[in-house]
Each structure stands twice: as structure tokens, then as C-alpha cells.
Amino acid sequence: MPTVLLLGGTGEARRLASVLPPYRVISSLAGRVADPARPAGEVRIGGFGGPAGLAAYLRAERVDAVVDATHPFAARMSANAAEACSATGVPLVVLRRPGFECKPGDDWRRVPSLEAAAAMLPGIAGRIFLTTGRQGLAHFAHLTEQWFLVRCVDPPVPPVPPRLEVVLDRGPFTVDGETELLARYDIGVLVTKDSGGAMTAAKLDAARARGIPVVVVDRPPVPPGVAVVSTVDEVIAWLCAARR
Incomplete structure (x- = not known):
């Protein structure tokens, strides 16, 4: 059973955790909210200790893929994930919901x-x-x-x-x-x-x-060279492609 590390406590991350079986899904929450909404499946709370700590975790848990579904402004965690996945060779995809849309009448x-x-x-x-x-x-x-x-x-x-x-x-x-x-x-x-x-x-x-x-x-940029999708369905399709 492939192991997927799912970073973030966003609504998209919780939806993804609930639809990913038969994967083993580990959801990682930062722990900055006292009573976070907990996703389905395994949950870990707290930091990894930077890119090196995250890389060690990926090896120890034999993670097959990482989904960065953190908040669009969690720039440090996204950077750490990109560096750790590059060091370990673990595939990484970033799930970013579309930004707000400026409409007529907005200032x-x-x-x-x-x-x-x-x-x-x-x-x-x-x-x-x-x-x-x-x-x-x-x-x-x-x-x-x-x-x-x-x-x-x-x-x-x-x-x-x-x-x-x-x-x-x-x-x-x-x-x-x-x-x-x-x-x-x-x-x-x-x-x-x-x-x-x-x-x-x-x-x-x-x-x-x-x-x-x-x-x-404005949002901080996504780390260069990382695959980016905007929906849960696109993440599932990416994971299926990554297994081939």
C-alpha cells in the first residue's frame, strides 16, 4: 500500500485525506491552532525540524509521495518540502486552490x-x-x-x-x-x-x-520546478500517474 504524506490542515487537505484510500495517508498538521479540524486517517502534529528532519521522516516512513496542501502563505513549509523531496527523490505535488477573483465594483x-x-x-x-x-x-x-x-x-x-x-x-x-x-x-x-x-x-x-x-x-511563489495543481481530483490523477 503506497504511503502518502499530506502536508497541511486546509479544507482541501481534509477532503483529500478522506478519499485517498487504498493509500496509507499520513496528514501532518503544523499545530498552530489549538483545536484543529482533524482529517481522516493517521495524523501527526508539529514540525519536522527543517528540510533535513523532513527528509529523515520520509525515509523512516518509506513515503512514496508528498502532497503539499498547506495554506497558500505557508512558504517556509513549502520550501522545506521541495528541498526534502529533492534530496530523497520522493515525488512532490503542490495543491493550491485558485486565488480570489477581482470582480466589477471591487476596489x-x-x-x-x-x-x-x-x-x-x-x-x-x-x-x-x-x-x-x-x-x-x-x-x-x-x-x-x-x-x-x-x-x-x-x-x-x-x-x-x-x-x-x-x-x-x-x-x-x-x-x-x-x-x-x-x-x-x-x-x-x-x-x-x-x-x-x-x-x-x-x-x-x-x-x-x-x-x-x-x-x-499577494501569495508567495511556489518553489520552482514543483508540479502544481488546483483541485483534489488533479492530485488523485497525479498520484495515479506517479505510481506507473
Whole structure:
């Protein structure tokens, strides 16, 4: 029975884990969320110790293929996977859902990084809905004049912006709910990563309806030379081809 190491706790990764038998599937979660949604099959939680540690794990578990289904912004893990698979000769495919699509009526301001997003905010609005995750809040901690609404799964830890309100919640979200949230807090600008996916896309529809600008942080590039697909079905087809 082939062994597949499935990296990531995304919705796509959980769906993939549930449909891959007769493979032996090992799902690896980073452990950054206190109560993650657990996929089917074997689960390991925590890091590998860099590319060398991951390569050692691939050899020890006799992994036949690796599927990188991590979050589109998990650049370090993707780089580690590419290096470890190159060192061991284990085939690797990256599953990346399509990014968000800019639609008529949107007012998007694309930036290459969280630092660039923070630098842009003082010139746009004073009340900001920040949906980039709790780990990147340090990039906004120096903004003392702006007020932030932050939504995340677990409570953030310092450094964080001094004027901050936190909403603990997990998607999927609805357009009606997001519209009400923007109105209740009188939000003037939305900041989001281009993570894609239906679970969090409603905020973009709500921002469009209210005429609110959106600062969109672009994705980091996928490591060069790695196969990239965008759907669970494409991963299954790739795995079947890799076995031939």
C-alpha cells in the first residue's frame, strides 16, 4: 500500500485525506491552532525540524509521495518540502486552490507583503478589518492611530496594534454576516491575504456591496520546478500517474 504524506490542515487537505484510500495517508498538521479540524486517517502534529528532519521522516516512513496542501502563505513549509523531496527523490505535488477573483465594483489595492499592507493603511482609513491571521499582527503593531478589528481562530499574542478588538471565529462565513460585521464596526478598509477558497470569500462580496476598499496581500511563489495543481481530483490523477 503506497504511503502518502499530506502536508497541511486546509479544507482541501481534509477532503483529500478522506478519499485517498487504498493509500496509507499520513496528514501532518503544523499545530498552530489549538483545536484543529482533524482529517481522516493517521495524523501527526508539529514540525519536522527543517528540510533535513523532513527528509529523515520520509525515509523512516518509506513515503512514496508528498502532497503539499498547506495554506497558500505557508512558504517556509513549502520550501522545506521541495528541498526534502529533492534530496530523497520522493515525488512532490503542490495543491493550491485558485486565488480570489477581482470582480466589477471591487476596489482592490494589491501589495506584495504584510509590511507593504501596513505601510499603505494610514492613507486609506482609520478603522480596519484585518483578516490576515494572528501570526502576522506584529507587522501592524506600530500603527497607533488606526483602530483594528481582528478575526482569528485563537487569541493573538503580542506584539499587536494597541487599538485592537478581537473576534474569535472560524469560517465558513456568509455575505449577510460579513455585511453586518462591517456595518456594526464602521469598517473603512478590509485587509486580506489572497488565500482563495469559498470559506472566507464572503467578506469580499460584503466589501464590494459597501464600497469598501480591500488591501490584498499577494501569495508567495511556489518553489520552482514543483508540479502544481488546483483541485483534489488533479492530485488523485497525479498520484495515479506517479505510481506507473
